[in-house]
Amino acid sequence: MIPFLDLKAQYASIKDEVDAAVLGVLASAQYVLGEEVAEFEREFAAYCGTKHAVAVNTGTSALHLALIAAGVGPGDEVITVPFTFVATASAVCYVGARPVFVDVEPITLTMAPEKLEAAITPRTKAIVPVHLYGQMADMGEIAAIAARHGIPVIEDACQAHGAEYRGQRAGSIGALGCFSFYPGKNLGACGEGGIAVTDNDDHATMLRILRDWGQEQRYHHVLKGFNYRMDGIQGAILRVKLRHLEDWTNARRAHAARYSHLLKGLVDLVPPVEAPGRRHVYHVYAVRSRDRDSLARTLHSAGIQTGLHYPIPVHLQKAHADLGYQSGDFPAAERAAREVLSLPIYPEMTARQVEQVAASVEQDAYVA
Structure with missing residues (x-):
């Protein structure tokens, strides 16, 4: 039989590295966030070519927090595509906004830029192109349209780790970029995981506060936040896998x-x-x-x-x-x-x- 993917074979190829990384976290007892997650954030930001990376528990959580950081809320509209995993639209609904769909290009199956402008209304507060199957959407055209209207672009790069558009890595073109580390992804955790990347200092600060119960410091809750923290073991494993x-x-x-x-x-x-x-x-x-x-x-x-x-x-x-x-x-x-x-x-x-x-x-x- 030829499987659709073979996670056992991947583990076998890097077993010693992964085992050592996991044992290191167990010895440190830094089970939630911690230094391994912080190091992974620095390394993944460098890989994407962005200033910041904020690790969370899923790619959906990354999208959710990115929308909040971009100022999207109840009554707003977010333009995205209907040909994607449902999480893209669900994250929009989480913030109380309405997903507005535009069709995809017939060949790449990513957002059709020529359909985008007609969907923009005064309520449009973000555009979320999906980099489907590992290929980036036409970010040049999409970013140009968004800039004309003053609308932030949030890249759904959950399937596009390392993909590029004219030499720029996925996640580095929009105001924010979001990735999933679900086990079957090109860069997959041994469990759940996600990350948001950005060059914006304020966005990064808000993401870090929101993922940890809205705390600016321990027990000082300045925002209504969430429990979206990444586990230390996943951070350590992802550091190993990123090298490969x-x-x-x-x-x-x-x-x-x-x-x-x-x-x-x-x-x-x-x-x-x-x-x-x-x-x-x-x-x-x-x-x-x-x-x-x-x-x-x-x-x-x-x-x-x-x-x-x-x-x-x-x-x-x-x-x-x-x-x-x-x-x-x-x-x-x-x-x-x-x-x-x-x-x-x-x-x-x-x-x-x-x-x-x-x-x-x-x-x-x-x-x-």
Whole structure:
């Protein structure tokens, strides 16, 4: 069987380093925040090219606090995309604001800049592009539109650790950038974790206060905050993994290039495209097929696991029916939801495994 991802193989490759890091935290008894988390914050900020990084317990928490730091609150509107994991919209709802969706580009499946300006109203207080599958949205166009209207951009970079747009790292272009360290991410914790990055001193200070019960100092609660602190063990593990991230990214990119070469020219099969000027880090290698379900069945029969990212756009989810959107409102997102299928991709894959997956995809295309 070829798994969709193999976290056991990743652990085995760095076991001694991870074990030593965990034991170090246990010996120090710095279980919540602590020096390992502080060091990880410094190292991740340097990796992203930002002044500050504030570690929290999940990527959703990072988005939630980033919205608060940007001044978003009840009655405001936040523009984002419907083709994303639901957490993007949920974080907007957490602050009492309303998610306003714009469609995605048909090729990259990231925010379509040409749809953005028409969605801006006097109530728009933030724009949240999603760097989907490991590729950044068109931040040049999005940032230019946002600047004209004086609206902050918050990058949802939860799937884009190390991705780049014209040489700038994900998270470093907007007012704030948010990342998830859910275990399956390119940089994943051994549990939950997240982080927000920024160059703004005031934003960073607010994030640090908000994540720790609104405390400016112990028992001095200046804001109504949250228990969003990162565990010390996760900080230590993430420090170890960050040292390997570039090698892992290069392996993902090599596997993606091999997939794209092997799958080129297949009828009714569209591999992902790396847009000019961007560095795709392939958190997900999502192909598109009009008969996606048949392809998934073929691969399952061959012992190959696949994923669906995402089969129902957020605007059609029952939980967000109150927003009033209907089927047909965002045709590019809805078509993608019907067609995408994620193939296995992880650094520990072998070339032979990539070839086996591609051969099974080709067999389905040939039979079809």
